[in-house]
Amino acid sequence: MQIRAVDIFKNFTGSSARPALDGVSLDVGSGELVALLGPSGSGKTTLLRIIAGLDFPDRGSVYFGDEDASKKTVQERRVGFVFQNYALFKHLTVAENIAFGLEVRDRQTRPPKAEIRRRALELLDLVQLTGLEKRRPAQLSGGQRQRVALARALAGEPRGLLLDEPFGALDAKVRRDLRSWLREIHLRTGHTTTFVTHDQDEALELADRVAVLNHGHIEQVGSPDEIYDHPATPFVHGFIGEASALTVDLRAGNLFIGNHQLPLPGRSGRTGRGRLFVRPQDIVIGEGDANGIEAEIVAVRRAGATRRAEIVIPADAGRVEIDAPAAVNFRPGERIPIRFLRGTFFLDGEGAASSLC
Amino acid sequence: MSETLAEWETRPAKIAWAPKTFAITFSKSPVAGEGPVLASILVGVTLVFLLLFLVLPLAVVFYEAFANGFAVYWEALNAPDARSAIWLTLTVAAIAVPLNIVFGLAAAWAIAKFRFAGKSFLITLIDLPFSVSPVVAGLIYVLLFGAQGLFGPWLKAHDIEIIFAVPGIVLATIFVTFPFVARELIALMEDQGTGDEEVALSLGASGVATFFRVTLPNIKWALLYGVLLCNARAMGEFGAVSVVSGHIRGLTNTMPLHVEILYNEYNITAAFAVASLLALLALVTLVAKTLLETRFKDALPGKSRGH
Numbered sequence: 001m002q003i004r005a006v007d008i009f010k011n012f013t014g015s016s017a018r019p020a021l022d023g024v025s026l027d028v029g030s031g032e033l034v035a036l037l038g039p040s041g042s043g044k045t046t047l048l049r050i051i052a053g054l055d056f057p058d059r060g061s062v063y064f065g066d067e068d069a070s071k072k073t074v075q076e077r078r079v080g081f082v083f084q085n086y087a088l089f090k091h092l093t094v095a096e097n098i099a100f101g102l103e104v105r106d107r108q109t110r111p112p113k114a115e116i117r118r119r120a121l122e123l124l125d126l127v128q129l130t131g132l133e134k135r136r137p138a139q140l141s142g143g144q145r146q147r148v149a150l151a152r153a154l155a156g157e158p159r160g161l162l163l164d165e166p167f168g169a170l171d172a173k174v175r176r177d178l179r180s181w182l183r184e185i186h187l188r189t190g191h192t193t194t195f196v197t198h199d200q201d202e203a204l205e206l207a208d209r210v211a212v213l214n215h216g217h218i219e220q221v222g223s224p225d226e227i228y229d230h231p232a233t234p235f236v237h238g239f240i241g242e243a244s245a246l247t248v249d250l251r252a253g254n255l256f257i258g259n260h261q262l263p264l265p266g267r268s269g270r271t272g273r274g275r276l277f278v279r280p281q282d283i284v285i286g287e288g289d290a291n292g293i294e295a296e297i298v299a300v301r302r303a304g305a306t307r308r309a310e311i312v313i314p315a316d317a318g319r320v321e322i323d324a325p326a327a328v329n330f331r332p333g334e335r336i337p338i339r340f341l342r343g344t345f346f347l348d349g350e351g352a353a354s355s356l357c
Numbered sequence: 358m359s360e361t362l363a364e365w366e367t368r369p370a371k372i373a374w375a376p377k378t379f380a381i382t383f384s385k386s387p388v389a390g391e392g393p394v395l396a397s398i399l400v401g402v403t404l405v406f407l408l409l410f411l412v413l414p415l416a417v418v419f420y421e422a423f424a425n426g427f428a429v430y431w432e433a434l435n436a437p438d439a440r441s442a443i444w445l446t447l448t449v450a451a452i453a454v455p456l457n458i459v460f461g462l463a464a465a466w467a468i469a470k471f472r473f474a475g476k477s478f479l480i481t482l483i484d485l486p487f488s489v490s491p492v493v494a495g496l497i498y499v500l501l502f503g504a505q506g507l508f509g510p511w512l513k514a515h516d517i518e519i520i521f522a523v524p525g526i527v528l529a530t531i532f533v534t535f536p537f538v539a540r541e542l543i544a545l546m547e548d549q550g551t552g553d554e555e556v557a558l559s560l561g562a563s564g565v566a567t568f569f570r571v572t573l574p575n576i577k578w579a580l581l582y583g584v585l586l587c588n589a590r591a592m593g594e595f596g597a598v599s600v601v602s603g604h605i606r607g608l609t610n611t612m613p614l615h616v617e618i619l620y621n622e623y624n625i626t627a628a629f630a631v632a633s634l635l636a637l638l639a640l641v642t643l644v645a646k647t648l649l650e651t652r653f654k655d656a657l658p659g660k661s662r663g664h
Contacts, residue, residue, distance in 0.1 A: 081559040087552040091574040101560035
């Protein structure tokens with residue numbers, strides 16, 4: 001089932017302050033796994049709740065397939081929603097929690113008792129909690145609770161699955177385990193799935209496509225590769241992965257740091273100031289490189305397997321960080337020539353990017 | 358007394374029957390840094406005070422009630438006026454408590470689960486009966502429904518009796534007991550938020566199903582706790598009821614009012630006999646309340662923190 005949100009506008013405060021969502025549109029293809037990624041306050045959870053019918057937009061529509069669901073209640077939309085804090089019913093057993101959505105149906109559509117039980121146990125198998133059906137939520141670990149919450153959301157054969165920070169409350173190790181597990185469940189059940197996260201690793205690793213939100217609008221939607229390799233806006237570049245931003249000048253289609261020219265192909269003769277984003281792994285130390293910029297090392301840190309150096313680029317362009325093998329012995333104060341393999345340039349006041357190769 | 362205290366001090370873990378709070382007091386190092394001596398003194402002072410001002414009077418009630426033997430006690434309770442007072446008290450509680458359950462649930466639901474303007478004002482309003490003297494509460498109803506009151510002439514014309522009749526007593530009782538259920542539930546429901554309800558709705562449950570299958574199970578112990586307190590106050594209320602009742606023997610006398618009348622007539626044994634019933638109610642309430650607190654402390658507001 002394809003799920004579409006069209007031009008959603010939502011303002012909680014009612015004043016003219018910045019709205020929670022400012023004209024957001026999102027298509028989630030049938031069977032697709034899409035991540036809504038953004039910092040807190042970017043509106044990602046609000047968008048998810050509006051799709052679910054837990055909140056209603058001031059303007060805009062939500063479609064399930066061809067059906068306009070904008071006026072439908074949360075019950076009528078039949079989506080599975082998984083909350084960050086699991087929200088399992090404490091007074092019910094695991095099996096009763098999973099069966100809840102089937103038990104509350106009216107007489108005509110409610111399956112017989114035996115069928116409900118069979119379905120609950122089947123889902124328990126799916127989420128790999130076989131044998132725990134009689135437990136209470138209080139007797140489960142955080143990861144187990146989240147699995148039960150997912151099984152409960154799947155029980156009613158939902159038209160889509162919406163997960164709000166599904167692993168937000170778990171510790172790092174459990175998060176990683178559940179990530180691959182969720183991917184597997186998605187492959188097996190094929191539900192159209194949207195999940196909210198502020199963890200870019202989670203989004204990039206799990207999702208077919210990632211929508212990056214900031215201040216109530218979508219900055220970019222794309223595959224993890226597109227998002228990471230071709231960020232559409234300065235915000236996305238700054239938010240996804242590590243990057244340093246340098247202040248550079250564009251003169252007649254060429255980039256300059258001070259008087260040092262950087263090769264920037266395919267750019268018409270425009271002029272202005274802008275920012276060049278470079279990732280640590282795209283900066284190399286070019287011994288005896290004629291095209292290199294002389295830069296000064298100001299600090300050196302050990303970062304796991306590599307050594308990370310903070311380098312001041314001349315002409316007040318800013319600082320970059322580079323990664324080098326641990327064996328390389330940097331010294332603060334040393335001057336080295338560096339070269340940029342790749343980078344993305346954004347002219348101030350313009351969203352459009354040009355890549356430096 | 359001091360021997361017992363010393364024992365608690367040295368072997369806190371072995372006193373299985375010691376109330377939990379005492380065990381905590383002694384096993385933790387004192388906040389202020391003073392030794393267990395200060396704790397013993399504080400506990401001692403509290404115990405002496407409780408004995409003198411609570412336990413002793415309560416014992417006297419039962420002692421006086423049975424002073425002339427069980428037959429006299431039974432006779433006092435079996436007197437027509439006493440029986441009608443007991444019956445009236447039960448009736449008033451049976452009307453006021455269910456109504457306050459409904460009001461309390463509605464108020465707590467509205468406050469905890471919805472956002473609206475004037476919410477804090479509503480919370481203040483719910484607490485009003487706690488800050489208003491019960492006598493004033495009674496007078497309010499006399500001014501509204503009494504013969505000289507705002508609606509008095511209209512009520513008289515339609516032959517409806519409120520003041521100096523059962524409806525007035527019920528109204529006054531509802532007024533003074535209003536906060537009990539609501540306050541217990543507001544605190545708990547605000548704590549719980551709307552998460553569980555949203556899950557139930559997203560799973561297709563109707564509003565009614567959500568209330569009975571999710572909300573009610575989540576709040577049932579707090580609700581019972583509030584009902585218990587509400588009931589104790591409803592049966593024991595004197596001031597507000599005294600103003601609106603008119604003290605008509607056998608008709609509008611509740612148990613507390615009846616106790617006062619008997620006492621003023623120097624019918625001490627009978628007065629204490631009826632009073633002993635009220636005291637018994639208090640004891641039952643206290644035990645039930647303690648049981649609820651120890652058994653279901655996680656399901657009551659403000660008692661689950663620190664876990």
